[in-house]
Amino acid sequence: MSQISESFFPSIRKDEFLPLFKSFIFFFFVLASWYALRPVRNEMAIEGGIFNLPYILLAIVIVMGLINPIYSWVVSKIKTSRIVIYCYSFFILNLILFLLCWSFFGEQGRQWTGRAFYVWCNVYSFFVVSIFWVTVINYFNTSDAKRVFGVISAGGSLGAFFGSTTARYFSSEICGKSSISDLGPISLIFFSIACLFIAILVSRSLTSSPANNNKAVEEDEVVGGSSIEAFTNIIKNVPVRLMALYILLWTGLSTAAWMISLTIIQDWSSDPCERTAFFAQIEQIVTPLTLIMQIFFTSYLLRKIGIIPILTLYGIFLLIAFGTYATYPTITAVLVLTVLIRVFEYGLNKPTRETVFTSLSKQDRYKSTVMMDTFVARTGDYFGGQSVTLLTVFGLAIGSVAYAALPIAVLLSIVGYKAAKASKI
Numbered sequence: 001m002s003q004i005s006e007s008f009f010p011s012i013r014k015d016e017f018l019p020l021f022k023s024f025i026f027f028f029f030v031l032a033s034w035y036a037l038r039p040v041r042n043e044m045a046i047e048g049g050i051f052n053l054p055y056i057l058l059a060i061v062i063v064m065g066l067i068n069p070i071y072s073w074v075v076s077k078i079k080t081s082r083i084v085i086y087c088y089s090f091f092i093l094n095l096i097l098f099l100l101c102w103s104f105f106g107e108q109g110r111q112w113t114g115r116a117f118y119v120w121c122n123v124y125s126f127f128v129v130s131i132f133w134v135t136v137i138n139y140f141n142t143s144d145a146k147r148v149f150g151v152i153s154a155g156g157s158l159g160a161f162f163g164s165t166t167a168r169y170f171s172s173e174i175c176g177k178s179s180i181s182d183l184g185p186i187s188l189i190f191f192s193i194a195c196l197f198i199a200i201l202v203s204r205s206l207t208s209s210p211a212n213n214n215k216a217v218e219e220d221e222v223v224g225g226s227s228i229e230a231f232t233n234i235i236k237n238v239p240v241r242l243m244a245l246y247i248l249l250w251t252g253l254s255t256a257a258w259m260i261s262l263t264i265i266q267d268w269s270s271d272p273c274e275r276t277a278f279f280a281q282i283e284q285i286v287t288p289l290t291l292i293m294q295i296f297f298t299s300y301l302l303r304k305i306g307i308i309p310i311l312t313l314y315g316i317f318l319l320i321a322f323g324t325y326a327t328y329p330t331i332t333a334v335l336v337l338t339v340l341i342r343v344f345e346y347g348l349n350k351p352t353r354e355t356v357f358t359s360l361s362k363q364d365r366y367k368s369t370v371m372m373d374t375f376v377a378r379t380g381d382y383f384g385g386q387s388v389t390l391l392t393v394f395g396l397a398i399g400s401v402a403y404a405a406l407p408i409a410v411l412l413s414i415v416g417y418k419a420a421k422a423s424k425i
Contacts, residue, residue, distance in 0.1 A: 024155035033195035035163030073227035150298025251380030293347030315413025
């Protein structure tokens with residue numbers, strides 16, 4: 001029994017318990033902040049008159065591309081211990097500005113505020129999470145990451161649940177209201193600001209903690225380098241380039257799979273309430289399964305089978321998904337495959353990618369990983385969605401679109417294998 005317990009629950013050293021606990025709490029409040037904002041984003045999108053999402057996705061990609069050099073320049077100039085303070089404080093000021101704009105602008109100004117907020121939220125969600133991991137991966141080496149990153153990810157899952165639960169609490173204020181100045185949305189935005197502020201405080205406590213014995217955290221050092229270093233390193237650095245290609249492929253394929261599944265869902269039911277209930281059912285299944293994976297199995301699988309099978313599996317899962325959608329396009333298939341892919345992503349693949357990032361140089365950890373998680377990932381989303389749209393416009397049935405994605409899924413597995421080998425973990 002003790003051997004099983006030690007296998008699934010690796011021992012935590014005394015010197016790393018506090019950084020682990022604070023990382024857990026840090027991620028909890030980061031995701032609580034974002035998940036509370038999601039319904040406000042959707043409300044602003046509706047009031048802002050956002051109907052042509054492909055153009056919005058393109059705008060998100062462009063904004064990501066513009067922000068990354070600015071972020072890299074800031075990171076090059078400030079001490080690493082202040083990155084979270086500067087970046088998160090910037091986002092808090094943004095939230096306050098959006099509240100002021102929405103409260104004092106006229107109808108046309110509110111529409112543009114809604115459009116801007118929708119784009120901003122997508123930038124926000126990726127940057128705050130990526131900056132969190134940029135901070136945390138400096139406290140654990142690769143071996144430690146395999147043991148603790150699953151537990152840290154569980155903190156994020158619990159925070160997401162807390163944030164979405166808070167949003168549901170105020171849902172009666174959001175639904176049926178026409179103004180962001182109503183109590184519900186304002187409360188959610190202030191709640192999000194409070195969570196982000198707590199995350200800043202926890203991060204400060206984390207940076208003042210004793211460094212992990214295996215990997216010193218240099219709090220007073222400046223990362224250095226140039227503002228375009230993240231772009232150039234993706235071209236020059238083989239491990240970084242392979243991970244960027246891996247992220248581009250899986251985000252594109254995941255978006256394509258989701259769009260195909262939406263078509264299947266639409267054919268299954270024309271009742272919005274029934275479809276909403278189905279989406280809620282997916283969330284109810286994914287959340288507990290992801291927590292179980294993160295707490296009980298992520299560490300075990302990372303230590304026992306390593307990163308190569310895990311990074312390779314994504315392509316295999318998506319290959320199965322597209323093959324099933326092409327031959328057996330049913331609502332049951334959508335339910336099972338969506339749950340499988342999402343639990344795999346949040347419970348295993350994301351912690352594995354962050355484990356790979358611990359082996360990168362300081363410049364790549366602070367710059368390239370953020371670019372991959374923001375600009376590269378959003379670019380993959382855009383091209384995945386546009387590919388499905390274009391293929392259907394040219395007359396391909398949705399089943400044929402699924403077949404067309406199969407070779408790309410195979411390529412994803414190949415790239416995942418090469419990226420894992422190149423990391424030399």
